[in-house]
Amino acid sequence: MKFTVHQLSEMSKQQFVESIGWVFEHSPWVAERAYGAKPFRSLSHLHLLMVRQVEEASEGERLSLLRAHPDLAGRMKLTDASQKEQRGAGLDRLSPEEFDEMTALNEAYVTRFGFPFIVAVRGLGKEEILSAIRERVTHEKTDEFGRALSEVAKIARLRLEDIIKSGEAGE
Template identity: 45%
Template sequence: MSDQLAAFGQLNEADFVSLFSRIYEHSAWVAEALWRHKSEYPSDYFDQIEKIKEAMIEIVEQSTEEQKLLLLRAHPDLAGKAALAGELTQESTSEQSGAGLDQCSEEELAYFLQLNDTYRAKFGFPFIMAVKGATKEQILAGFIERTPNDWQTEFDRAMSEVHKIAGFRLADL
């Protein structure tokens, strides 16, 4: 895997941004910023997936609250309308189907849609959970546990979940 990682550092800008723009959902600005700052890192920095992850997290965390909100809002609802319409990214499709969200009964789907709408109405962004390895039941429990939270607590939790998702996606490279 190290040879493959070493190759990441050798990519041209277009290929680099294309590859890493898949890490944070519909947020190519993170990969673009990573490319712009690439020269600030040691030449072997991109040989380590943990270092790439740290750099991407730092870019996101140094961004404005508005950018972070846009990042959160770029994520699809879990078992939501985009999934039903087949409009998810390849990564989101894989993550949601791995959690069984593509196999919901009509009743489960209606419940997910209701939970998504309630959550989004309260917080202004979708419910975000790193669902890799989770079950439908765990995801539903997450909705129920987290929806009563205050805005700041949930914003912080959603950002944490976004970083977990990014970590999974980086590991999958």
């Protein structure tokens, strides 16, 4: 269902969280906290307020947010949004060799950083995603923690754009 920013501002907290609490993967607390800053002036304003909630959260909450994301091309149950995004990037059509490499890289990444590899896959192909994980698994933990949170924010922005009625997405 699509909403206007005005409609989102007029919702009860429960309606608001039910409507957009999913844009930050399995982390409705982001929407719950952003709700108090309404009215929302635009999609960009709403996104900024939600990202601010993540930035102001404890390190443990931010780590839990990262850990709420599935492994790319993994076999675990995905949310509808993640499944659609991964399918769009071709991650459901990896060759056996690509799947084995992605699995090994995901495992190495989680072992090194303590959270799954996160990238906003929309608009990327499987080769670009494999290249990104190969490169990012070599980063320092503090750098990668920030990069992963930045990717989460990108994913949330794209998801908000999908549910905000056209004409408001660029605001």
